[in-house]
Amino acid sequence: MTSTLGPWLFAVIAFLVLGVAALALRQLLRGARERAADLDRREQRTAAREARLDSEQLRLREREAEAARVQAELAAGAEALRAERREVLEHAAGLSAAEARAELVRTVEQQAKREAVLTVREIERRARVEGEARAQEIVASAIQRVAARQTADSVITSLRLPSEDMKGRIIGREGRNIRSFEAVTGVNLIIDETPESVLLSCFDPVRREVARLTLEELVADGRIHPQRIEDVHERSQVEVERLCQRAAEDAVAEVGLDELHPELLRLLGRLRYRTSYGQNVLGHLVESAHIAGMLAAELRVDPVLVRRCTLLHDIGKAVTHEVDGSHAQIGAELVRRYGESEDVVHAVAAHHNEIEPQTVEAVLTQAADACSGGRPGARRESVELHARRLEKLEQIARRHEGVYKVYAMQAGREVRVMVLPEAVDDLQAQVIAKDVAREVENELTYPGQIRITVIRESRATTFAR
Structure with a gap:
């Protein structure tokens, strides 16, 4: 039975499959015909749209041609009007077109020149105002950025003692x-x-600092007698020289310069204890160098060279009591002697206008010097004048033969003159005292009176062995 149904079942299944396939084929054919019909409709609409566009394009061309014709007619009419107006204007003004054009050019040229002059003047005025404001801003900024401690040195130093008995x-x-x-x-x-x-x-x-170090060591040691005072004083002088050397090296390092010649460094260190109108000279040089470097940086000038010029501009003050001449010229000779460049030499020589400044570095050196010294409270003229009077007192006494030490004491009310006993006898000592007193009266102006004391002391020293 099973073997009989097998072929029939297979035939039925095959028939069903063929029916389904035929149905699917009919549906596909129907969809293809519908799509073909839709495409035909779209092609018809596209063709109609293209026909309309061609018609619109043709109408636009016709309108453009009409507009070009009208524009040409208008241009011809405008040209005719201009020619007619020019004839009327020429007849009314009595000038031809060329003459009127030349007159117009002259008028416009004069007006342009006048406006140009006014514009140039206004630009110059604004440049001057803005330049002054900019210069003030640069200088003020440079000064404000320098945080230097400014004090006026006193002529008195106080020293603390370990006990009252030490006095x-x-x-x-x-x-x-x-x-x-x-x-x-x-x-x-x-x-x-x-x-x-x-x-x-x-x-x-300097003398006061040496004395302070001397007294400090004597007090600390406890042995105080004339011979030991002299020994300690010599060591203190060496120590002060070492401190001056260190101060000069620190100053050079602070302003960022290369090493100086050893002799220039030594002279620079001597300014550690020198004052100018109450302002410490070495501090003034360092402060001026910083200001000059900032000004140079603002003006795009080499700041290292400007700082070098400014740091050395008062170097002549270290030897002004030894060499005749102004400190500017003395300083210029010193820096030239010890190998500095001509720019530095010129800046040092010109910083007080003794010669005309010729370089930017010289002008900036002058400006920095004025900024540092001109700040309120930086200097005190009365102290400097007093110090100069005391120096003059010592110089007057030092002129005489046989004098080896001169000290102005008690704020200039007394001058002590030490003479060599083998060169000056007692009678000659009295003559020196009278001569010094007479010269002081003739050359100086001072309040009250000044006592002149000439000291002639013999000392014999030997050693017990």
Whole structure:
């Protein structure tokens, strides 16, 4: 039975499959015919749209042609009107077109020149105002950026003592120690009622610093007598020279310069204790160098060269009491002698207008010098004038033969003159005192009176072995 149904079942299945396939084929054919019909309709619409566009394009061409014709007619009419108006204007003005054009050109040219002159003047005025404002801004900015400590040096130094008994040891028997100390150092030693304190008074800050170091070591050691005072004083002088050398090296490093010649460095260090109108000269040089460097940077000039010129511009003040001439010219000779460039030499020589400044570096050196010295409170003229008077006192006494040390004491009210005993006898010492007094009266103006003391001292020293 199973074997009989097998072929029939297979035939039925095959028939069903063929029916389904025929149905699917009819549906596909129907969809293809519908799509073909839709495509035909779209082609018809596209053809109609293209026909309309061709018609519109044709109408546009016709309109453009009409517009071009009308524009040509208008242009011809405008040209005719211009020609007619030109004839009317020429007849009314009595000028031809060329003459009128030339007249118009002259008028416009004159007006343009006048406006150009006014414009140039306005530009110059604004440039001058803006330039002054910019210069003030640059200078003010440079000064404000310098945070230098500014103090006016005093002529008195206070020294603390470990005990009140030390004052008696400093004075010594019958004042021997204090007299020896003042004779060796050239500094007034003031011992008053101030507890555990003495004062060192001298117009020369270097001499005062040496005396301070000397007295500090004597007090710390406790042995105070004339011979030891001289030994300690010599060591203190060496120490002050070392401090000056270190100060000069620090100044050069602070302003960012290369190494200087050793002799220039030594002279620069001597300015550590020098003042100009109450302003420390070395501090003034460092401050001026910073200001000059900032000004140079604003103006796009080499700041290193400008700082070098400014740091050395007052180097002549280290030797002005030894060499005749202004400190500017002395400084220029010094920097030339020790290998500085001609730009530096010129800036140093011209910083007080003794010669005409010819370089930007010289002008900036002048400006920085004026900025540093001209700030309110930077300088005190009265102190400087007093110091100059004291220096003049010492110079007057130093002129005489046989004099080897001169000290102005007690704020210039006394001058102590040390003479060589083998070169000056007692009678000659009295003559020197009278001559110095007469010269002081003739050359100086001072309040009150000045006592001239000539000291002639013989000393014999030997050693027990």
